[in-house]
Amino acid sequence: MPEFQPFAMERMMSRFEQDVEYNLSESGVHPVSLSELLADDPDYINHLLATELNYPHVNGIPELRQNIAALYDGATMNNVLVTVGAIEANYITTRTLLGAGDEIVIMLPNYMQIWGIAKNHNLKLKTFHLRQDNGWAPDLDELNETVTRDTKLIAVCNPNNPTGYVLTGAEMDHIVAAAERVGAWILADEVYSGSERLTDQQTPSFYGRYDKVLAVGSTSKAYGLPGLRIGWVVAPVDTIDDIWARHEYTTISATILSNKLAAIALSAQVRPRIIQRTRDYTRKGYPILQRWMDSHENTFSLTPPQATAIAFARYHFDINSTEFTERLCKEKSVLIVPGDHFGMDRFVRISFGRPQDYLTSALDRIHDLIVELRG
Numbered sequence: 001m002p003e004f005q006p007f008a009m010e011r012m013m014s015r016f017e018q019d020v021e022y023n024l025s026e027s028g029v030h031p032v033s034l035s036e037l038l039a040d041d042p043d044y045i046n047h048l049l050a051t052e053l054n055y056p057h058v059n060g061i062p063e064l065r066q067n068i069a070a071l072y073d074g075a076t077m078n079n080v081l082v083t084v085g086a087i088e089a090n091y092i093t094t095r096t097l098l099g100a101g102d103e104i105v106i107m108l109p110n111y112m113q114i115w116g117i118a119k120n121h122n123l124k125l126k127t128f129h130l131r132q133d134n135g136w137a138p139d140l141d142e143l144n145e146t147v148t149r150d151t152k153l154i155a156v157c158n159p160n161n162p163t164g165y166v167l168t169g170a171e172m173d174h175i176v177a178a179a180e181r182v183g184a185w186i187l188a189d190e191v192y193s194g195s196e197r198l199t200d201q202q203t204p205s206f207y208g209r210y211d212k213v214l215a216v217g218s219t220s221k222a223y224g225l226p227g228l229r230i231g232w233v234v235a236p237v238d239t240i241d242d243i244w245a246r247h248e249y250t251t252i253s254a255t256i257l258s259n260k261l262a263a264i265a266l267s268a269q270v271r272p273r274i275i276q277r278t279r280d281y282t283r284k285g286y287p288i289l290q291r292w293m294d295s296h297e298n299t300f301s302l303t304p305p306q307a308t309a310i311a312f313a314r315y316h317f318d319i320n321s322t323e324f325t326e327r328l329c330k331e332k333s334v335l336i337v338p339g340d341h342f343g344m345d346r347f348v349r350i351s352f353g354r355p356q357d358y359l360t361s362a363l364d365r366i367h368d369l370i371v372e373l374r375g
């Protein structure tokens with residue numbers, strides 16, 4: 001077998017997330033039920049029952065692509081390819097644009113998918129960082145130094161997983177300028193756009209700021225619908241066609257039912273309700289986590305996330321992050337993500353977008369392990 005870089009976080013989650021009593025490893029909010037999704041109109045059910053279980057349009061049904069396009073200034077449905085989750089969108093987009101030896105610059109810390117793709121496909125991997133000592137703002141000097149004439153693609157995640165940092169308009173302009181200077185693409189993973197905690201203003205897309213942007217989105221995080229497995233990429237029409245040609249190799253299409261359900265979720269009628277629901281979860285959950293951390297004096301340092309349902313906290317007790325989370329899983333049946341999965345030991349990523357009782361009980365168990373560790 002060729003050498004292979006596994007996706008450490010997804011490996012851990014797929015092994016344990018269905019078995020633990022408390023799963024705080026997921027980065028989205030508590031999932032929407034089917035009845036909750038369809039609550040606005042009884043005709044939705046009839047519409048779904050009449051569905052022939054055929055292949056849908058391979059690039060996504062028109063109604064869904066229209067609803068996605070409406071979220072991006074200047075996009076039409078021809079700029080949209082529907083994929084099986086953002087994970088497929090990121091994968092086939094990267095594989096379309098880059099071959100072995102091509103230079104990619106990745107924002108870190110990050111959901112490590114594109115990092116792993118770069119390793120597995122022998123891309124020339126370079127990085128720039130969000131700095132904790134600067135409230136997780138990007139190090140733009142480092143970006144400028146890192147991007148060269150050889151850079152083909154800059155991959156960013158905004159709002160960011162795991163820090164919840166949201167780039168300012170000026171920072172976005174700076175990233176665009178760095179790409180424009182060398183003619184590089186920007187792959188903007190924007191799956192957390194809509195999960196803002198501190199504002200009702202949705203995080204703006206990179207799409208429309210520069211002509212070589214690929215904007216990736218999904219129903220999994222901001223919409224609380226990960227089980228639909230619907231993602232998308234929005235890009236120039238000819239590039240969409242090139243990515244679509246890869247999609248025919250990987251999955252052909254998402255399912256017809258998911259296409260239809262996602263079209264309902266992203267409709268003008270339903271979408272505001274679902275987005276509000278996500279924000280309610282993040283806004284109610286975060287203070288619970290914050291109070292819990294505050295009650296552990298000198299134990300955690302956390303820059304509050306501006307968006308997402310996750311907190312990336314540095315901890316100040318003496319154990320490796322993987323060892324800590326493995327013990328938590330085994331001894332307390334609680335799953336969280338070790339900083340090691342982001343290349344940052346002594347951090348943990350904890351989800352707070354859960355119902356209050358669930359979150360409180362899970363945090364109690366984490367507390368118990370911390371007490372045991374301190375002897």
Ligand SMILES: Cc1ncc(COP(=O)(O)O)c(C=O)c1O
Pocket residue numbers: 027084085086087088111157161189191217218219220226229230231
């Ligand atoms: C930044 C980011 N991109 C993509 C994904 C994958 O999402 P999806 O469920 O849409 O495939 C995740 C999942 O955690 C993520 O955090």
